[in-house]
Amino acid sequence: RKRIRAAQGIPLPGSAEWLVPPGGLEEDLPALDIGRDWFDVLAAAVTLCGGETPDLFRRETRPATEERRDERGQWRGVATPGVNDVSEWLGWGGMVPPAEGNAVLELRSAALRPEALPPEAASAPCWRVHSTAQEDAAPTFDADTRPSLFVLCGFLGSGKTTLLNAIIERQRARERCVGVIQNEIGATGVDERLVGDAAPVLAMDEGCVCCTISGNLRAGVRELMARANPEVLILETTGLANPMNLRIELEGLRELARLAAVVTVLDSLHGEALLAESELGREQVRGADVVVLSKCNLASPGQRLGLQAAAKALNPAARLCESGAEALPPELLPLFDAAGASQGPLRRMPGAHVSHADEGFSAVRLFLPRPVPRADLLLLARTCPGSPFRVKGILNTLEDGPILLQGVGDECTVEPFAGAAGEAAGEAPAFIVCIGRELDRQALLAHWANAGAVEEPPAAG
Incomplete structure (x- = not known):
């Protein structure tokens, strides 16, 4: 640890209390643990690129000092029992590190077994990446080539397609291919015409993906992937779709795509009335990982606060963000820009879930x-x-x-x-x-x- 001790203490301004009592630690930083995180990532990258694990592990220790500030504000190092500098070396291809102190532990080649390493070193990913020597080696850093799948829900006229176009524009600027599956309840679609040639679009009309054309989604994803090989897939559902009824459909896509998030768009002007009157509208919020309150530039402060409270009451775990003149909230940028980990299947909720026909x-x-x-x-x-x-x-x-x-x-x-x-x-x-x-x-x-x-x-x- 990196420690700084204040001999005279540090008083709290305007108070008789101490921010740091005399002789207390002004700084106590777990420097080794922080450095190890960075070191592990760098070592894993070397193993991944070189295709082989390290053939050398060496740990050295040297006595270190604890920094102290005296009554004049000057610094001095004081030798303190138990305070050491620790250096660790990893080597590939027979490299020999220079000796800088007393080697506490040095392991090479055949002696370099996980059980011989300190626990914190043995758990590092550099020992497992690309290891073919053991059949049960964990593929910790195996690349997942499946596209990220986002489900875009929201009631009729909430602004789903507007948000979709903003996402596509953002991803195109980052040279990422977005594939879109658009589902409309009418036999003739409008929304796919609004995307134009900004992204490859597969239209699934003649019904709602969560009920009347259930079973077609897997075939649609396969077709779109064969046509464009997208990095991001977005399923824009009809405004009457209930994401809770999509769970089985989405679980059947595991080998093709990884579910990144369910995003529900909620109209700030009409949202409160919708949630009060429609179980379908409430289910769209309950099934979301992220709820976007749209058209906030047109809504009054009272409408916005009321809708925020109603959405949080229905789904306290969902991330809540707002959009207005700019359709894409800044909070959503990391979600769509990163190849994030899968959220897994939609959360299970007991009981039957309403469909648009029920209402x-x-x-x-x-x-x-x-x-x-x-x-x-x-x-x-x-x-x-x-x-x-x-x-x-x-x-x-x-x-x-x-x-x-x-x-x-x-x-x-x-x-x-x-x-x-x-x-x-x-x-x-x-x-x-x-x-x-x-x-x-x-x-x-x-x-x-x-x-x-x-x-x-x-x-x-």
């Missing part, structure tokens, strides 16, 4: 074969019968050409749509998807008939 959620898709005035589209989206929770689509306007329309509750926005990768703007059939509880398909069809909506896509050509 009456469904999706209705309609096609709009002709361009419509932009103002008419906005009015139709905001006045849908049955008050769908989510309205989204890619539509053609008379004024602006193709647009992306997205609505959550009473909010509705449009923006120009340039087309997905390999698809010219306006090339695919224009469509609208409404998602909500107990939706009346015929009522929605009659409502959107004012814009020429039909149930089947128009014939090509």
